[in-house]
Amino acid sequence: MSLLDELSARQIASGVQAGEFSAEEVCRASLDAIASRDAELHACLQVLEELALAKARELDRDRAAGRALPPLAGVPLAVKDNMNLIGSRTTCGSRMLEDYESPYTATCVQRMLDAGCLPIAKTNMDEFAFGSSTETSHFGKTANPWDAERVPGGSSGGSAAAVAAGEVTLALGSDTGGSIRQPAAFCGVVGLKPTYGAVSRYGVVAFGSSLDQVGPFGRRVEDVALAMNALLGEGHDPMDATSQDCPVDFLEHLEDPVEGLRVGIIADFIDAEGLSGEVRSAVLGAAEALADQGAELVDVSLPNVADSISAYYVIGPCEAFSNLARFDGVRYGYQEPGCATLAEQSAKSRAHGFGAEAKRRQMLGAYLLSSGVYERYYHKAQKARTLITKSYERAFEEVDVLLLPSSPRTAFKFGEISDPTQMYLSDMFTISSNIAGNGSVSVPLGLGEDSGLPVAVQLQGPAFKDRRLLTFARAVERGFEAEGRVAPAFAGKGGEL
């Protein structure tokens, strides 16, 4: 007898292939873990028992018929609830889409299923991904598995928490300004935002179309690498014109040494106002771990990156306003009953279907795109984006990777940050790589010396060098004792295999 939450994705898939346990047994163990843990956690909005069992039985039939199983056969997967999956609702954490049935399956989800994953659950999120704490979900908050009085981060908080609590082995999230990396940091798991264009966005409800990117969560870098093989393996997705043909084997160089490689340290980030002492010292510890393995630490600067937050809060709301204009209550979504005109129905459906933060972002975007304002903000923000991208390009002429914090602090308490513009600063270290589009990963470093909560480091790489990024992530992982760790309050609760 073993516990599901102690197994890596590779161990689960090889165990199913070898007949040590069936995919159905793995599926039932994951469902059992959710039954035992999620009442306290509320990471899951829907548990997809029938879909997951059907997929597990299909894998077991294939094995019985002597067919080779795919590389993630039987691995329990949770999916952020902004990704369509036939047979499930896709709510985006919003009243607006409370009853929305997925009419098709997102490419990223389909590719994980094709690789053998079991679709166990859809996870909680900030409404339409607007937030950094999962507190703006219409369906209630998700607890941080390390401290139930604290947020799991956001917007992909449910996905990060489900992995950290051992309910599932892998999860998908989306990252528009830090929505994979910040919750990964708060929950003590690995979270990768691949380079923009690496993973298809088809079937993922859009927030900021030039910023959004789908990526995996796992408790090990290797699990995340396996997920990336599944997400990129088939190359370009014809359903997403921005998806690039860049399949590589993420396992091939995962254990490569980092000796002689150059790691950039940005003094402005390490000494940033608002960065907590324990996060700073953990990040410097990660740099030391890489130096101990032979990497060279190099001071670099990223001029103009300080403008990322203001550029993001122009570009993001503008794109969100444009994308969310489709929710008018006619074709799908909440519809206000008893309206006399289409205009009234639209205004009331949007007023009562969207929560406060979704309205704020759209209002800001509507203003910034209005005549006479557009030129002063939106157009200039896109020019700032040019400068930020060039800053990165120059930095990556000098170094192979940049090392910086994922979040300025560890997880905060529910309600602790009530001012929305203060909440926006949660993403101060993550936003710039959404603006420039390059890949970034958050790697757990164990627990902070003051708070006892998970702390993390962020690694950022050049565009489309995400495999190299995971080589560095693995090197950091080797130096700390966070690999595979499930939050102790949940470890071993149900999920026997």
Place this chain on the structure above:
Amino acid sequence: MALSQEDVRAIADYARIGLDEEELRAMTVYMNEAVAMLQPIIDLEVEEVEPTFHPIGSLVNVMRADEPREGLRLDDALENAHATEGRSFRVPSILGGGGLS
């Protein structure tokens, strides 16, 4: 220039988001704080800089052949609508007068 409640009401009308008076007051405070946060963009000296509208601007969109193929089935497209008739979505009167048109 600070945004007044009337400015914010006009933006809400444009965005098709009905706000009650209390929401309007709170939204006006928020809008002014958020716009103030964006001041660094106003202050940027970027006249000679070309804008980047897309993060993979140096790459090209990957286009597929312009060939007919199966799309979303009609039943699936209508599945999530509150009111339909035949192949169409039903909506209330566009010009007024009440009822579904």
